[in-house]
Amino acid sequence: MTTLQLFMYAGAFILVLGVAATLLVRDLIRRLIALNVASGGVMLLLLALADRGDGEPDPVPQALVLTGIVVMAAVTGIAIVLARRVEQLDDDLEEVEQ
Amino acid sequence: MTVIAFSDVDVLDMLVVAAVAVTAILAIAIPRRVGATIAFLVFGLLLALLWARVAAPDVAIAEAALGGGVAGALLVDALHRRQPAQPNRDRRRAVAITAVGAALGAVTFAALATVLSRLTAEPADLGPLALEAVERSGVSHPITAVLLNFRNLDTLLEIAVVVFAAVGAAALSRDRIRTVTDPGPVRRVIAVIIVPALVLLAAWLLVAGTSEPGGAFQAGAVLGAALIIAHLCGVRPARAAGGRALVLVVAGLLAFILLGGIGLAATGTWLALDLSWAFAAILAIETLLTVSIGVALAMLFLAAGSRDDAAAADRAADAPALGGAP
């Protein structure tokens, strides 16, 4: 096995893991974590592909991953805003019921 | 940078990959939020290590700043909430679902691995084209050249993602963000020491970005973290909410679009930079973007917590009225 393959398979593994958990886990925060894990997998794949061979790595995929990380941060932010809103509402409903 | 090779693969690489995989499993498998969140933070740290191993220091800085910093803060801040009790699933059903999920996952992974195994180990022959073009970009660091010159449209759009996430989050926060009124002595010290240090770090990353790893994203993420800490430590002007903060957030995006228009006027092509002023333009736009990203990330954090803050404040206000019940 080469380093490239190691990184690629690891990336694929983490991606599959994350996506499966995103689909199966019901707790909102943990789902969000799973989503972030999955995106880490894809990024690993891209960066491994950028660094094939001996020369300087291709800057384009690195820039793409950088973009991807920032996008995921924004997604995480808005997801947490929503998740906390949802749970607050659930709490309020519970309080009303009690 | 081979450390100790073992059948073509560096042992340290193997260890880091294994650790990344394990933390990934932990992050998704631990049922309690606290454990899962921490596992995820460690996952981020290890990923940053891995990025270092694939010769991507820029990405490593960004991962550390965003994954460990702002996103970490967002996740950890959500932890204080009581984790809602999961409706009691039938245990056998849960096992069955997990088993089916694992089986499907295994099949997917196998398929994916088959596809990946067909990729050649030859580096992409188009990559060097980008490296060659760096000379004509106005900056010497290739990634900055890609982000702010060759593919600056992507960057512009990505800034838009952050900006509009902040706009959306601000719209969803219920109240005005409240200042932390009594930060305590330790936090005051932190505010005095850490915050300026982080701002300085952000500035360094920003300037360094033109010639070595670093740049607006990393600087922005660090600045965002600095703003969050400042807020939590009771620094008043860091209360990133309301119109003024939004103005800062959209200013970077608008300036970028304006730059695109200037490129059109000057060279006949959107977003094109003339080599004579490309460096100045890139540095100027990066500065604005740093502020934009930093404030936007801080807004996201504050918006996420605003409801709970408000609820806590309400409770505090209600408590005396209840007559100090035990």
Place this chain on the structure above:
Amino acid sequence: MSAAVSVALIVAAFILFACILAGLWRAVAGPTIEDRLTAFVLLGAGGAALFIVLAAIADLPALRDVAIVVVGLATIVAVVFTRRSVR
């Protein structure tokens, strides 16, 4: 870089990596907030150290910036961590 330094750096890297894994164990297992927080600080420090060592091994000075960022931002998690539970 002499061979001895190089070997020493590699050994250091492995030790630091082991520290991180140990810290990971404590941080995940808990059980108290204090446990986690302490472990997390260890993780931050260890991670930063590892980056510095890697910077030397790989001759990538930019990794030192990563180290600074890791250290700087470990604070934010600690501050947030203590924020609500203290109140």
Place this chain on the structure above:
Amino acid sequence: MNDDTVTVMSALPVVLLLTSLVPALLIFALREKQTVLRTTLNLAGAIAKVVLVIVLIPRVVAGEELRAEFTWIPGLDIVFVTDTFSLFFVALSAGLWLATTIYAVGYLEGSPNRSRFFGFFSLCVTATVGIALAGNLLTFLIFFELLTLVTYPLVAHRGTRAALRGARIYLAYTLGGGVALLLGVAWLTLEVGPVEFRAGGIPEVAEFAARDPLTATVIGAVLLLGVGVKAALFPLHGWLPIAMVAPAPVSALLHAVAVVKAGAFGIIRIVEDVFGLALFAELGMLQALAVVASVTIVYGSVRALAQDDLKKRLAYSTVSQVSYIALGAALLSPIATAGAIVHMVNQGFMKITLFFCAGLFAEELKLSKVSQLAGVGRRMPVTSAAFTIAALGMIGLPPFAGFISKWALGLGGLDAGQPWVIAVLLTSTVLNAAYFLPIIATIWTSPRSESEGSDEGTFPAPARRSGWEAPASLLLPAVATALFVILFGVAAGWDYSPWVLAQIVGEGAWP
């Protein structure tokens, strides 16, 4: 004729459409209370259409053909043509629309949502005229579907549970038919390209049928299925008796002018102007159509016998009578073709009269059952006389219009070497008599109640003491159409009489 005149003339088919489309759109925009303006618009449109038709008839009969075409998608045009057959149908629609409009104005006086009603009423006629003027299958399809859509709100107009149910069933049937038609048209277009109707059949279709007779047969069957729903061929007739919940003018329109006639017109167009009679016979479909039509004729009549509800009995009668048209179209004989075509007009005038009268009975006396009609003849003699004329015409007695149709069809059957047609016609006539004569008898006999000495209590007192048995706007259209029923029978040999025109049209299909 210089170029300008040509342009003006070729715009005429479009103008024919606009005479009802423009009033429709304007009426939609009117407020409920603008009755006078609405009525004026309606009548102006209807009269303009009639005048245009009258102007056009001699020219078209003389062989002049007006065309207007627009690109729809590249390679496929929307074409309007005034050939003899289309103008024939336009004339029928225009004339009966005028009568029905007058009737409807009176019928709906004071009721709500009239802007909506008259808007869709005019759109309905627009669609019918579009069907008539369609120069190719695509244009025909577009207006055929449009007709379905714009009649839906009319059937549902009252908004009662029964009306909504009737409208739903109507829609289900006709949209289903539309799907079949779309399939057939698209398929044929794919096989032979965009082709225009041509009397005697389209050569490209004939070539195609020679190449691939099976596919051609399937396409023909699908097309017939599509139009057969509106023509209420058995077993696709189920919607018609249910849709009679609509207000009387709508029923009149549905049964006499627009919907079933569009179906019948479509059958003739497909048989004669797409495939051609000879080709259709060759493919074996003409015989099948004849059998289906015959079955429908007998079936409709039998079912009509059992209905006590007057409008329902009339509806089943329509099922039966419209199939005369299909039957005529399915016989290999010029005279049968002419019979089918003339029956479109004859049946239209007779049936509209019957529905007008049924509406009058229902409106003035609140009577809707056959069994309640005893003695109505004394109370509403004019209406009853009109009803009687139309009913006798339906049975096929001379000198009324219906006789001409049945006579021509019978001759056509013999001419085509299919004498069994006579048997069908005779059976049908006997059944027609069996369900119409009792009504006539009931109307003109004394009411049972009179012998019980409570004459005045039987019927509600007339609302107006104007000396008329009913409002003029209701009565006059019924009388007028009844007179035409007589005229078309008596004057069948005159120039421009329906029968003469039908023969001209029919001969066109026999090159």
Place this chain on the structure above:
Amino acid sequence: MSAAALVLVPVFLPLAVGALSAVLPRRAAATLTVIAAVATLMVAVLLGIAVLDAGPVRLEVAGWAPPVGILLAADGLSVVMIGLSAIAVLAATLVAAADDHFAGGHAFWPLVGAAAAAVNGVFVARDVFTAFVLLELLTIASVALVALGGTRSAAAALRYLFVAVTGSLFFLLAVALTYGHTGTVDLARAAERADDTVIVGAIIALTVVGMAAKTALFPLHSWLPVAHPAAPAAVSALLSALVIKASIVILWRIVEYFGPLTDLAAPLATAVGVAGAAAVLWGGVLALRRDRLKSIIAYSTVAQVGYMVLLVPLVFTASDPQVAWIGGILITLAHGVAKVAMFLAAGALATAAGTSRLDGLEGTISRMPWTVAAIGLAGVSLAGLPPTLGFVGKWMLVQASLDAGAWWWLALLLGGGLLTFAYTARMLRATFNPPGDFSGARELTRPARTVAIVPLALAALSVVLGLIPWLLIEVLSAAPMGGGA
């Protein structure tokens, strides 16, 4: 300014206006958004003229040609879709400006700008990574827009977010494979260099799954009927009419460029077709069984998505793929116009009647005939009945199916239309007066005049376009799909 410079206007203009709207007062934001929409429409027309004149309009952003830089290009599809987006945004913003209920809050204005910029960008993108970023921008904006529907919409928005981002990750993986295999993320260049059947098949498959999730293609549709109705009415209209089109277009683009390169494309296309068929039936049947207006319309979107992907199997089997492409594009266009009209009209009815339940709408046909008429006409177009744009698209798809001998698709096209009209008729029936009440006595809160006019104008537009579709078809054929940009 050359035609090429026009390509970025539909992206930058709404983006700038959106950013400004975040800090401007409502009135100014609304005015600017409307102006931007009108300007975008004009740009679409200019681009259309340019395309008719000289084929696809190409722009190398920042002056860098691929593979270093990013290529954007407007072909017929881009032009008509930008036109649709301009019209949809214009309609939604006009209504939202007239009645704040339809907007849901001030953030509507900036977020609509962002969403419009993102979809327009997708329509011209020829670079898979740029497409990915645009999709994320769109996701963020749409999710936040859904959340404007009030406290209870947060859960729906979050669910939408998870599905959409997971879909994006699949697409990002496809991007990674594209880069890994060809060394570029430029579509045309990648298609030129790709030579491995399995990898290209995987790229298509991943895109299909990712976009199916984002478009709510059966069986990944279940988030849509929750998310779309939860949003404010103007937002629902935009989501159904416009937002899902972005992922559809990306799916089409990948099929267009990579489809011919692999043997695996045909079975994948069939799978897409089967999913589309199931969507048409399932969405239609469920729409028939809902009793809230917005819910019915949302399920209708689920069903209509089925039609939009139906061209995918057809372009592989029909002898003239252009007929299938154009038919599918027109159906998608028709759906966009009709759905805006329908959601806005439904919003107006619900506001007036105080409820969105069907049984609460009795009598609305007398009081708000134009609004009901808009729903009816839009339904006619959705059902593909003449004389509307929906019919034109259906006609061409029917032709393509007949040509390909695809009887299943044919039956679906024809039967699905009946289903569509069945639930439209159900909505219409609910608005009739209750038996015995001819006056429509119940008092309704009448919405603003604009709210009544806009849906009707859109419905009328589907009729106009249905009668003269040739112009659209000319533009679509001038720069055909698969013709290379």
